[in-house]
Amino acid sequence: MELNADRLVKATWNPANGTRLNITISATERKLLMLKSLQKQKVIVSTKFVNPYFMVRNKSHSSEDGSSKYEGYAVDLIERISEELNFTYEFIVTEANSNFDENSQTWSGVMGDVVSGTAHLGICDLTVTHERRKYADFSNHFMTLGISILYKKPTAGEPNMFAFMGPLAEDVWLYTATAYLGVSVLLYLISRMAPGDWENPHPCDENPEELENIWDLGNSLWLTMGSIMTQGCDILPKGISSRMAVALWWFFSLLMTSSYTANLAAYLSKERMGPQINDLDDLLIQNKIKFGTMLNGTTYQFFRKSNYTKYQQAWLKMSNFKPSTFVNTNGEGVRKVLNKNQDYAFFMESSSMEYEIHKYKCELKQIGGLLDSKGYGIAMPIDAPYRGEINEAILKFQETGYLQTLKDKWWKELNKGESTCEEEDSSPSDGSLTLGNVGGVFLVLGIGLVVSFLISVVEFLWNVRNISVEEHISYWDALAIELKFAVNFWVTKKAVKAEVRDSSRSREGSEARSIAEKVLQGAGSFLNLDSILDRISVNRND
Structure with a gap:
């Protein structure tokens, strides 16, 4: 028979029963005994610095008693358990992870402190695993979790002003341009050979002496360009072979433009957001x-x-x-x-x-x-007498919602003011294209318009030169006449031949005559014709 401190019978033993011991105390009494064993000593709690479980106290976060120099989820949980079970505790900090060395068959970190008996409890982001339970006991899970993937949010990449070319690879653009030129040249050759493309220039004349072919290289290029741009053309071939060639080009253009249009939106979204993974x-x-x-x-x-x-x-x-x-x-x-x-x-x-x-x-x-799916638990030595009391406390915290309150405190409220950015907005405006994405389209348009204007200037000046030659006037007079007509924006009709004043012609004629006289005089002076003519006249008089 054995008595406890309160002079109550703890157990009885009868020699006839061998080694069997009959426990006579109740479960409540056993619980009190376990608590007293826990309260007799300062509980050593092993942990390590891991945000937000265990951290050095921030100066702005003052403790209630002003004594604790640590803070975090684990600190608050141990503090609440100590209040529930009425024991004192002390933290010891380890820097190592809880890894098992298969060669020495020893644990490091928090697990090492618990297994070796250095600490009564171990708490941090310590996952309960089958391997760890061979060497230590664990409390009920105070947090359930699982493995997942952490990745950066997709951000807008650097704007690419030529992003509109992205839906097709560089070699596809090259092959398409080659096909455009090749089909244009081939259409030109086929139209020259196809009898149906040689037409009567005067439909009213049933027996023309000549036939005309409108399919020069320029018109061929214009037809193929209009087709791939889905704009069509005002002239079409009439020969069977040339129509077949154009029909095949239309089929090619349909597929290419449809593929480009279908891929453009997806490509621009991907180009703005960068690479994405979903699982x-x-x-x-x-x-x-x-x-x-x-x-x-x-x-x-x-x-x-x-x-x-x-x-x-x-x-x-x-x-x-x-x-x-x-x-x-x-x-x-x-x-x-x-x-x-x-x-x-x-x-x-x-x-x-x-x-x-x-x-x-x-x-x-x-x-x-x-x-x-797994969970975090508080580690303790195998068969620790206070395991049941720790489990009861954690179960009580789960039922009262304290564990969730504690998590909200250290996960959400602590970081509430640290980030100044706004939450993601799912409004359609987020998908708007900026000038940096489509600037290349404007650049191509601008360069094309500048080139077309320069070509028009060259055509205009060349036409002025032809008028000056045909009308026998100076180049500058012809330029003045044509330029004056060109800037007269309200005039929409123009004579076939330029209207040249007689004064311009007379001035041109007088200028031409004066130039001719100067040339002849210069030539006569060079050849000394005056002295020769004087000698001839003297000889005749003699």
């Missing part, structure tokens, strides 16, 4: 975005040991990336995702991911759903 499948079928996880963590072990095909594929790709895409901490992985100079996706647990997304809500988002 693990999208991540596996592409090669541009690298991905990884924390080295030797539970997510790392999940992919390494998984027998599911997709997870095996993800593990093979991650393990073969050069340089390695594995990181030492979650913080390092988040920084790689935020790095604008690389495309990187990070596998991490959804609870920590949710915190980072609230912290960087302008830049990060979760991709797809959860790849598994």
Whole structure:
């Protein structure tokens, strides 16, 4: 027979029963005994610095008693459990991750402190796994979670003023231009040979002496250009072979313009938003975005040991990336995702991911759903007598909503004022094209109009030259006449021949005569014709 401190019988033993001990105290009494054993000593709690579970207290966040120098989800949870069970505690901080060394068969980090007996409790973002439960007991889950993909939000890329050329590859543009020129030349040759394209220039004359072919190279180029621009042409071939060639070009133009139009909207959206992934499948079928996880963590072990095909594929790709895409901490992985100079996706647990997304809500988002389901628990030595009391406290916190309140405090309210950007707006205006996206279209239009204007100037000046020759007037007089007519915008009719005043002709004639006389005089002086003529006249007189 054994008595407790209150002089109550704890158990009885009878030699006839061998080693069997008959417990005589009730469950309530056993609970009181466990609590007293917990309250007799200061509970050592092992943890590590992980936002937002355990952090050095921010100066702006004053503690209630002013004594605690730490803050975070784990700090508040342990504080509430200590109040519930009436014990005192002390934190010890470890820097190592909770990894298992297969060679020495030892644990590091928080798990190492608990397994070795250095700490009574271990709390942080500590996932309950089958491997860990071989060496330590865990409380009920105080947080449920799963693995998901962290990736940067799609942002508008650098505007490309020639984005309108993106729906077709460079070689397709080259082949299309070659086809345009080739078909135009071929149509010109076919029209020269096809009898149907030689027409009577005077339809009223039933027996013409000559036939005319309108299909020169310029008209052929104009027809093919109008077809591929879906504008048509005012002239069409009449020969069978030339019509067949044009029909095939129309078929080609229909498919090319339809394909271009269909791809343009999708390409511009993709060009503005950059590469996008929606789930693990999208991540596996592409090669541009690298991905990884924390080295030797539970997510790392999940992919390494998984027998599911997709997870095996993800593990093979991650393990073969050069340089390695594995990181030492979650913080390092988040920084790689935020790095604008690389495309990187990070596998991490959804609870920590949710915190980072609230912290960087302008830049990060979760991709797809959860790849598994698990939870965080408080670690303690195997068969710890206070495990039941810890579980009861956590169950009570779940039922009263305290755990959710605690999560909202450290995930949402803490980061409420840190991000100044607005939430995503799903209004259609977000998809508007800027001048940077379509500037190339305006540039092509502007250059084309300038070139066409320069060509018109050359045509105008050449026509002035022809008029000056035909009408026997100076080039500048012809230019003045034509320019005066061109700027008279209200006149819409023009004579076939330019209206040249007689004064212009007489001035031109007098100028021509004076020029001729000067030329003859110059030639006579050069040949000394005056002296020769004088000698001839003297000889005749003699």
